[in-house]
Amino acid sequence: MNKQSRHETWFRMDNSGKIFPEVSSHRETNVFRVAISLTEKIDNVLLQQTVDTILARYPMFKVKLKKGLFWSYFDYNSKPFHVEELKHYVCGEISPKKNNGYLFRVMYRNTDIIIEMFHSLADGAGVIKFLKALTYEYLVLVGKDIKPDNLVPTKNQRPSMEEYEDANTKFYDKKNKKHVPEKRAYRIKGSPLSEDLTGIISGTMSTSRMIRLARENKMTITEYFAALMMYTIYITQIQYRGQIKSNQAPVKIFVPVNLRKHFPSNTLRNFSNFVKVGMVMTEDDISFEDLKIFVKEQFEKGMTKSELIRKMSENVKFEKNIFLRFTPYFLKKYALKIGYNMLGMKLNTMSLTNIGKVDFPESMQPFVFDVTAAVYAGKFNTVNCSIMSYQDRLKISFTRSIVETTIEREFFRHFTDLGIDVEIESNYVEEY
Amino acid sequence: MKYCDKCKITIDTFNSYCPLCQQVLEGEPSPDLIEKYPEYVSANRKIYPITKKIIMFVTIVSMIILLIINLASYNGNLWSLIPIGSIFFFWILISVGIFSRQNIAFRFVFLTFLLIGLLILIDEASLQIGWSYNYLMPILLSVCNLAISGIILIKRIDYRDYILYLLTIAILSLVPIILVFTGIITIVWPAITAFALAIFILLFIIFFFPKSIKDEIKKRFHA
Structure with missing residues (x-):
């Protein structure tokens, strides 16, 4: 890296990223993972070289977290980054004090490259770009003859300012920022796994078959999964137990929406919002068909432009608040923490992230076999789910902080009952 | 399969x-x-070795005994604060000075202030002639200034992190001067020397690293 940028690279945190450093802990890590399986064994020396070149291309990731008087920010990190061998932990805490201050990890195992990212730094779509670039450069370094085909940014491109912008503040609308109060969500119960463990169970299905299934129901894949997820939670946790007080809270599925698809922006940083489907499920006879209609409706309502802008502005409003802005950081920190613990975390039963389809240039496709995504599971959101697909492999990964696997079981059995093949992977966390 | x-x-x-x-x-x-x-x-767990436990136990017990003896034979002099303060300082010196992962400049500043506090305590608990703030405070502050600038110059660490501390301490070297004007410090020359040194360091930074200060302030104070 040249001398000039050494002094000047620092980044303001984006609007959604500001909250995460304050509310993250050992248990609520706010870390998510994307992984890619190649067809050949990973060479860690070459991978290290690749990451070094990539970090020069993406200065946004070569940062550490620093505290200012009013806000924390990302400062240029002059220490070296090290790739690691994959450990057992799934989305474990990324402490700013360890890992040389870097807020992400790159790991390898057998044929897999795994990136775990702290949510402050980027969101799913941003990391996918990073992962693609990393895979491309790695394969080039290994000696494959591949072309980027405009699908993958290469190391020789100049980083553009567009990649770092905080798009949330760009589309902020003063007039449309009404706060809608929400009720605390239902929490999936179970016996917790011992302190630092997270279970992961993924199922791979055929993408084309899934698309056909969703089409048959006149839904998108995400909608179908959201409806099924609600139904699964309902039959495994709530049905016939509606009289219990804790079961009367609404089941809310938090579905992140990639706003790059709705608003013109090329940023790598957090630019996502959410759609939430919530329903009190105390009745004894809710059917999957009812839920499909309900979820579809809620998605349509939540995905309108004005609703998305409202949610975005609701967050930005806090940042723009003149009073909060000039409160010193060490006080603001507590305000954010208390606010989030009281509200933020407990408003969702589960998050269902659909990262979507990953495209690679045709010349790269023979070398890429599979992809996986995973989100951390915490104390309140005990089971989370993420979906990612590549070619005809659609992979649904459940991460959990509880021992029970009933939700996963019922979820996948729904598909096997329909005659769809499901291939499972698990880290067998209950063994330990 | x-x-x-x-x-x-x-x-x-x-x-x-x-x-x-x-x-x-x-x-x-x-x-x-x-x-x-x-x-x-299994990740390495926090284990407190038995030796550490013993040392902790002995220090806490001896602190309590010292305090009890002092209070039992009280004659208007809290002499036990001297050993108790020193023991405290020793522990902080070890935990912050050696084992902490904080950056070096911060540790220097922190320990310097702690040491000054301790010395003032000893001074007050013993003869009360003001040697601590008259002589030692300005000297310690100057030493701290020099040590930090030395580290920055020799080790070539990313000085952006250190400059703020350096500025802080240069400004805080004004403290003896202020104390001179308020009449607490009676012997003037050490305070003046420390002040001169602080000014010298400040000027040095302003002349030789002007840009980075501006950047640093912009970074730290953006709202």
Whole structure:
């Protein structure tokens, strides 16, 4: 890296990223993972070289977290980054004090490259770009003859300012920022796994078959999964137990929406919002068909432009608040923490992230076999789910902080009952 | 590939049961299988060695005994604060000065102020002639100034992090001067010297690293 940028690279945190450093802990890590399986064994020396070149291309990731008087920010990190061998932990805490201050990890195992990212730094779509670039450069370094085909940014491109912008503040609308109060969500119960463990169970299905299934129901894949997820939670946790007080809270599925698809922006940083489907499920006879209609409706309502802008502005409003802005950081920190613990975390039963389809240039496709995504599971959101697909492999990964696997079981059995093949992977966390 | 006939799923693993329903799997794993996820290896836990426990115990007990003896034979002099303060300082010196992962400049500043506090305490608890703030405070502050600038110059560490501390301490070197004007400090020359040194360092920074200060302030104070 040249001398000039050494002094000047620092980044303001984006609007959604500001909250995460304050509310993250050992248990609520706010870390998510994307992984890619190649067809050949990973060479860690070459991978290290690749990451070094990539970090020069993406200065946004070569940062550490620093505290200012009013806000924390990302400062240029002059220490070296090290790739690691994959450990057992799934989305474990990324402490700013360890890992040389870097807020992400790159790991390898057998044929897999795994990136775990702290949510402050980027969101799913941003990391996918990073992962693609990393895979491309790695394969080039290994000696494959591949072309980027405009699908993958290469190391020789100049980083553009567009990649770092905080798009949330760009589309902020003063007039449309009404706060809608929400009720605390239902929490999936179970016996917790011992302190630092997270279970992961993924199922791979055929993408084309899934698309056909969703089409048959006149839904998108995400909608179908959201409806099924609600139904699964309902039959495994709530049905016939509606009289219990804790079961009367609404089941809310938090579905992140990639706003790059709705608003013109090329940023790598957090630019996502959410759609939430919530329903009190105390009745004894809710059917999957009812839920499909309900979820579809809620998605349509939540995905309108004005609703998305409202949610975005609701967050930005806090940042723009003149009073909060000039409160010193060490006080603001507590305000954010208390606010989030009281509200933020407990408003969702589960998050269902659909990262979507990953495209690679045709010349790269023979070398890429599979992809996986995973989100951390915490104390309140005990089971989370993420979906990612590549070619005809659609992979649904459940991460959990509880021992029970009933939700996963019922979820996948729904598909096997329909005659769809499901291939499972698990880290067998209950063994330990 | 193994198969669970209850869940009707396939899975490739060396484990014998289905992760979904815990039932026994059928079939054999692929011949070239490597488990997708590694086994759990327990991370190193926090263990307090017995020696540390003993030392902690002995220090706390001796502090309490000192205080009790002092109070039992009280004659208007809290002499026990001197050893107790020193013991405290010793522990902080070890934990912050050696084991802390904070950056060096911060540790220097912190320990300097702590030491000044301790010395003032000793001064007050003993003869009360003001040697601590008259002589030692300005000297210690100057030493701290020099030490930090020395580290920055010799070690070539990323000075952006250190400049703020340096500025802080240069400004805080004004403290003796202020104390001179308020009449607390009676002997003037050490205070003046420390002040001169602080000014010198300040000027040095302003002349030789002007840009980075501007950047640093912009970074730290953006709202």
